[in-house]
Each structure stands twice: as structure tokens, then as C-alpha cells.
Amino acid sequence: MLTHPTLDLLHALGLHGMAQGYKALEANPEARSLDHAEWLGLLLDHESTLRQQKRFETRARAAHLRHPASVEDVDYRAHRGLDRALFLKLAACDWIRTRRNLVITGPCGVGKSWLACALGHKACREDLSVLYFRVPRLFAALGLARGDGRYGKLLRQLARVNLLVLDDWGPEPLLPEQSRDLLEIVEDRYDAGSLLITSQVPVDRWYDIIGIPTLADAVLDRVVHNAYRIELSGESLRKRKAADKAA
Known part of the structure; x- marks a missing residue:
């Protein structure tokens, strides 16, 4: 031949x-x-x-996920309150296709960012667009974009992906400008795409972080009412790994 x-x-x-x-x-x-x-x-x-x-x-590559995490590598043996059935359901990514949100809260070191990146990685495998930002850096980028004329372009970039991951939300109170930026992001994505937010701060304290009552009401109404929640607990996995290595 x-x-x-x-x-x-x-x-x-x-x-x-x-x-x-x-x-x-x-x-x-x-x-x-x-x-x-x-x-x-x-x-x-x-x-x-x-x-x-x-x-x-x-x-x-476009998602810029912080960790090379995978849902297949999740450790369910760690005592941190992770519901295996719920996480496996979320790993199917139907919540992204139906434009629902996910909130992962818990103390430092319990794996919030890693789990968020694992779900983001799985969404990429499901041919869904993903974008990851640490919240402090996102607000810094929005501040710079506002000064050089790229603000609208950056907001459109945040609005058009299927899943926007906002990692490390809080615990410092937002400046008024940041609260307005957050409302713009949430408003653009409402019923148009999904948000995945990780935070050390429980959801019932987010109102105080946003600070401005009217903006807080608008943001939380759009984010929380249709969101799945994963509330983690326990000691830092980093400390546990360090102790295991020392042993």
C-alpha cells in the first residue's frame, strides 16, 4: 500500500x-x-x-489553575468533612452546565484550593471553559485595568467562561471599589455561568466583608441562593504531611 x-x-x-x-x-x-x-x-x-x-x-492552559489537581486523586480518608457522594456528583460537572455555583469554606490548609482546581481540571476535560483567579490578584488586576482602559475587556473575559474560580475570598473587608467590582462580576455571570468560590470565612460572615449593605444583598442573593456548599473542617493537611515526613 x-x-x-x-x-x-x-x-x-x-x-x-x-x-x-x-x-x-x-x-x-x-x-x-x-x-x-x-x-x-x-x-x-x-x-x-x-x-x-x-x-x-x-x-x-487558558484556565491558569493553581494546582495540577485531579478529581481521581482526592483523598477521602482525611478527616475534613468532605462528602464523597456530593463531590463525585460535582465532578460530573452538571452543576456547571446548569449554571449553578459552588462555595467551599474551611480553615487554612484543608485543601479548598486543591479541590477547586481538581474540579476546574475536570471541567476542562469535559470541554468547558475555565478561568482561575486568586481574589486579591483579581482585584489588583481590575484596578490596573481601570486605569489603562482594559476594565471592560477584563470583565468580558470573566463573564464568558463556563466556570470562574475565585480562590481565597476574604478575610479582609473589601474596599468600596472592590465591592462594586464584585457585583459587576456576579451580575454578569448570573444565569450565564458558574462561580466556584473558596474562603476561610463562613458564608454567614460574607455580608460584613462586602461592607456596603445594598451591594452585599445583591451579591449574596445572586451567589448563594443556588449554590452547592462544601464546608470543610479539621487540621491543616500541610502540617499533617510535614509531620509524616518528619516521622
Whole structure:
């Protein structure tokens, strides 16, 4: 068979997955017993798999997730109050498709950011767009954008992703300008996309962090009323790992 011209044509057409599959089938003696329809089906499977992987890699790079976490690596043995059934349900990402929110609270070191990044990573695998920000850096970026004319562009970037991860919310009270920025973000995403917020501060104290009553009412009404909640507890996992290494 004219292997090389066929491979060259597949690559020229951008069908790199089919080219890889073609080479694999050519090298497999058992593939010679397959009929044309079976060959074509296997080649299309190779192409589909490669394209899905490339889309995932592109979305994962764009997400800027803080941790290379995976839902398959979650430790349910740690005593921190993580509901395994709920987390596995969230890992299916249907809550993102239905534009609901998720709030993860708990003390420092119990794995809030890691779990958020694991869910963000899974969303990328599900072909959903994700963007991660630590809240202090987000407010700093919005302040700079306001000064150089990029404010509207940054808000549009935050609004159009399927999942926006806001990590490390609180505990310092917001400045009035930051409270207004937060309302703009929440308003743009209401019924349009999902929010995942992590915080050391319990939800019942968020009102005081926002500070301005009218803005606090508007923000919390849009974020909390349709949000799943994961409330973690226990000692820091970092301290436990350090103690294990010392032992």
C-alpha cells in the first residue's frame, strides 16, 4: 500500500489523529482482517480522541489553575468533612452546565484550593471553559485595568467562561471599589455561568466583608441562593504531611 502518500495527505488535511491511527493499524497484523467500515471507524476514533485531547490542553492552559489537581486523586480518608457522594456528583460537572455555583469554606490548609482546581481540571476535560483567579490578584488586576482602559475587556473575559474560580475570598473587608467590582462580576455571570468560590470565612460572615449593605444583598442573593456548599473542617493537611515526613 502507498503508506507515505496517504499519511502525507492526511497530515495536509489536518487529520493528524487519523494519520496516527493509520500507522498503528498498518503495524498491527490483526488489522488486516478488518473490513473498510471497521478501518474507517477506528481511524475516526483516533481523530476524535486526538482533537479532544488538544481541546483539553488548550482549555487547561487558558484556565491558569493553581494546582495540577485531579478529581481521581482526592483523598477521602482525611478527616475534613468532605462528602464523597456530593463531590463525585460535582465532578460530573452538571452543576456547571446548569449554571449553578459552588462555595467551599474551611480553615487554612484543608485543601479548598486543591479541590477547586481538581474540579476546574475536570471541567476542562469535559470541554468547558475555565478561568482561575486568586481574589486579591483579581482585584489588583481590575484596578490596573481601570486605569489603562482594559476594565471592560477584563470583565468580558470573566463573564464568558463556563466556570470562574475565585480562590481565597476574604478575610479582609473589601474596599468600596472592590465591592462594586464584585457585583459587576456576579451580575454578569448570573444565569450565564458558574462561580466556584473558596474562603476561610463562613458564608454567614460574607455580608460584613462586602461592607456596603445594598451591594452585599445583591451579591449574596445572586451567589448563594443556588449554590452547592462544601464546608470543610479539621487540621491543616500541610502540617499533617510535614509531620509524616518528619516521622
